[in-house]
Amino acid sequence: MDGTKLTAQYAICTFSLGVLQNDDVWFDPPLPAWKAEAIYSMTMGTYTKIFLQFHQKFWFDTQFALYADSERGRYPVWQGLDIDGFLPGSGVVFATVTGDYSKRIEAMTDAQVQSEVMEVLRAMFPNVTVPEPTAFLFPRWFSDPLYRGSFSTWPASFVPQHRINLRAPIGRLWFSGEAMSEKYFGYLHGAYFEGEATGKQIVGCIKGQQCNPQPPILGIQNTYPYGV
Template identity: 65%
Template sequence: MMSRSFGVEDSKWMVEVGANWVQGTQTEAGPANPIWELAKKHNVSLHSSHYFGSVSTYDDSGPFDFQDTFQQSIENFDKLTAVAGARVPNRLVDMTARSGYALSGSRPRSRYEMAAEYYQFDWEFGATPEETSWLASSWAHNNTFLEFSRENLLSVDQRGFKTLIQAEAEGFLTEQQVRLNATVAKVYTSKKGVVVTLADGAEITANYALCTFSLGVLQHDDVKFVPPLPAWKQEAIHSMSMGTYTKIFLQFPENFWFDTEMALYADHERGRYPVWQTLDHPAFFPGCGILFVTVTGDFSRRIESMSDAAVRAEILSVLGDMFPNATIPDPLDFYFQRWFSDPLFRGSYSNWPANFLSEHQGNLRANVDERLWFAGEATSKKWFGYLHGAYTEGEDIGLTLAECIKGGGCFGLEHVERVRNALPYDVE
């Protein structure tokens, strides 16, 4: 969760470069999303996002109506997740979401079909259907939007969306319990406890440690573990994948774009600046002049290798195609977070590939010996990739660890020493 003051001096606004939505709230007396509960508790300002009912469509010739294709993509995604939901109890073999799309009758060929599919899938999971488990993506989506509700609430709180976490922490944390601006370099574990070495050489000792490093940080070996993490843990870490989700913000002196909340651009290259959102809208921050576009996956990593000026030039070129009758002014401000390159993140959130087995997930979540524990959205089997998955995992593992401390020790969570295929491959 990361907020940023964005815009020129006389028109600054707090924008969310990280998590931005409460995804799923509550249906009648059903279970409530814990993030929704926290947002209400701390009076975080939210506004309903009309994902599907307020979308304009464009291609490189300007406004182009492919609403029928867009609506069909919604049906295709609903069918994809519904068919997978029916498969899970039967314990049928998993495959990629691309295979799932094909088996449920969707085979996008035109750029309009691909852009519409991107809006439904990549924009949600931060990865392509080819990279993603059909079953796992479906249950994470269904457990969120069917268990809670289909509502998406966009944070418009000028304190920042992270306020709900900060305000909650103020109820029990003291300044002495938090070390700010400190980067962990090494984690040393033994039967006696844990020693954490910071980048400046300072050491913190404890009986137990709970690691909430992102999956990407673990995959990049940005923190050294002594002794090295066991093979079963390393295999689990590298069997899951990390998605990247990049919002690129621009502030203009005047609004020249669509009056809907969203816009979808169909480029010949799938994933090239496809999903646009305006904050200069009566529902959000009217008069702010802020427009942002989202890219994901390989395209996110591509633009991170480019200069800001080069990315800005590409985006202005796309805007010129989308609005051929408008004079596109130079932006007053421009920013995007380089999530993949940043050693504190190495991506945005986890993604479950088709070859990631339930045993891998259990091993990713399991503690190492008695002293070293792990939590985060990636360890959530039910809600990986979602903010509420990160919250519930932190709460669950934290409570488990507290019981260990109170009880004078515990064995912890089970792991599988060697993950095997259900059946061996026949190579004869």
């Protein structure tokens, strides 16, 4: 941002798939077509937790509760944190929305979202006088330029060779992170194992030992089996 230039023998790019799919970060020279195609072959999902804090708990004693609405995706999953093993006495409960519903509420103000969530909560507990929360918070993962979503997913049309190309280095620029994982894409352990594997491979290259990065597959066809 301030024009500082860093030089290194190797670099590892671990931006999320969502960041790579947006124009928050520019590569010079531009990424080759096989890499760009891989980046756009996957989709970034959004998973939004909406937290509310009250003076005291008035809800369910289980970890989870489900709310059914005629509108698909309208604040369906609820989790209480004011429970043994989590944050007893906290007065915190949260709702989860995903996908298009996440994008919808990210475009709204906090006050608008709070109003909708309170409407649902009051519908869930018609015999309770539900007060306004003392605190309200939800992260906008989709709009956040450092994330642009929560985790990668494979669309129905996904061709697995694209994952190999997403991961394949360009010269000494390597790519790592959850989206590159064949078995655990979308998950923290996918990011962990991928980071570990990339780090070890680069150490091998730096030490002049084994240095055999997987080359990209050019001319991808949909004939490659899922091998896990």
